[in-house]
Amino acid sequence: MKQSSAAVLQSKQHFHVLDGLRGIAALGVVLFHFMExxxxxxxxxxxxxxxxxxxxxxxLSGFVIAYxxxxxxxxxxxxxxxxxxxxxLHPLVIAGTVIGIIGxxxxxxxxxxxxxxxxxxxxxxxxxxxxxxxxxxxxxxFNLFGLNAPSWSLFWEYVANLLYAFILVRLSxxxxxxxxxxAAGAILWASHRxxxxxGGWNDATFLDGGIRMSYSFLAGLLIYRSDWIIKNGxxxxxxxxxxxxxxxxxxxxxxxxxxxxxxxxxFPLLVALGAGxxxxxxxxxxxxxxxxxxxxxxxxxxxxxxxxxxxxxxQHPSKASLTWIIxxxxxxMVIFAWLVMKFFDMPVRDYLNKVRRKNLxx
Numbered sequence: 001m002k003q004s005s006a007a008v009l010q011s012k013q014h015f016h017v018l019d020g021l022r023g024i025a026a027l028g029v030v031l032f033h034f035m036e037x038x039x040x041x042x043x044x045x046x047x048x049x050x051x052x053x054x055x056x057x058x059x060l061s062g063f064v065i066a067y068x069x070x071x072x073x074x075x076x077x078x079x080x081x082x083x084x085x086x087x088x089l090h091p092l093v094i095a096g097t098v099i100g101i102i103g104x105x106x107x108x109x110x111x112x113x114x115x116x117x118x119x120x121x122x123x124x125x126x127x128x129x130x131x132x133x134x135x136x137x138x139x140x141x142f143n144l145f146g147l148n149a150p151s152w153s154l155f156w157e158y159v160a161n162l163l164y165a166f167i168l169v170r171l172s173x174x175x176x177x178x179x180x181x182x183a184a185g186a187i188l189w190a191s192h193r194x195x196x197x198x199g200g201w202n203d204a205t206f207l208d209g210g211i212r213m214s215y216s217f218l219a220g221l222l223i224y225r226s227d228w229i230i231k232n233g234x235x236x237x238x239x240x241x242x243x244x245x246x247x248x249x250x251x252x253x254x255x256x257x258x259x260x261x262x263x264x265x266x267f268p269l270l271v272a273l274g275a276g277x278x279x280x281x282x283x284x285x286x287x288x289x290x291x292x293x294x295x296x297x298x299x300x301x302x303x304x305x306x307x308x309x310x311x312x313x314x315q316h317p318s319k320a321s322l323t324w325i326i327x328x329x330x331x332x333m334v335i336f337a338w339l340v341m342k343f344f345d346m347p348v349r350d351y352l353n354k355v356r357r358k359n360l361x362x
């Protein structure tokens with residue numbers, strides 16, 4: 001039966017400070033990926049905890065999904081919910097895959113495509129485009145998605161959406177607490193076992209991704225359903241500093257515990273503060289831009305990161321030149337992400353939503 005377009009396509013007011021913080025987290029991930037080529041040992045990297053941005057993304061996602069769909073999922077139905085999420089997320093999955101294969105084949109520094117038949121490359125491309133993990137590229141650390149490594153977290157985002165639609169949306173807060181406690185224990189276990197919470201991106205750490213998603217997504221749901229929105233006047237700039245501080249904190253003797261505490265308590269606190277923070281008009285445009293660019297930047301930057309990494313390992317640039325290379329590289333990646341968003345992602349999503357409207361009641 002056709003659904004009302006108002007019920008399906010309506011959108012709610014954005015939390016602009018949270019949008020801005022999402023953008024800061026995406027920039028943190030990109031900078032971390034640059035720096036890890038220079039300092040593989042995270043304890044020597046000034047942004048050595050930048051990978052924790054993914055846990056912040058998961059917590060933010062749980063909050064936003066609950067805010068957007070808790071009160072209307074039943075009315076819109078599962079089919080339209082999944083279509084909504086696919087339209088929002090999957091065009092950039094495709095874009096990241098296409099950019100990844102072009103980056104692999106056109107890499108001017110290393111020929112990592114050598115030894116892969118056309119059939120195997122086609123299989124790798126297909127699995128990446130369909131979000132099917134295929135960790136077979138040794139040269140790329142057996143990433144779950146060799147053409148676009150960051151897709152590993154999108155895989156778990158899709159899993160979270162499935163769990164939300166079929167199970168979590170119906171659960172009470174008490175039930176969510178019952179699930180959150182073992183999820184917290186799993187975070188501590190995974191972090192203690194590895195010494196950090198970096199896992200989830202390759203074959204050897206696949207389940208760590210599910211552990212990281214489970215706790216933070218549940219925490220985000222609970223923040224919204226418990227109305228733990230903390231009214232405050234900290235503002236976007238202060239909260240950005242507080243978020244960045246988590247990525248730049250030093251490595252402690254019990255690093256696994258420090259990272260776990262950030263994920264278990266600090267990030268949920270920042271989400272609660274961000275949802276309740278005031279935002280000046282002068283910073284609203286910046287937050288909107290950062291929010292809009294965050295997902296495109298996250299999903300399009302890694303092909304360029306392989307070029308940079310292969311340049312670094314084969315050409316051995318001086319440390320003095322690396323600062324400018326990284327600054328220019330980050331600016332270029334933001335501009336490229338904006339172009340992909342402006343001329344691919346937004347038009348594709350607009351077209352798909354237009355097609356949906358034709359199939360929905362006015």
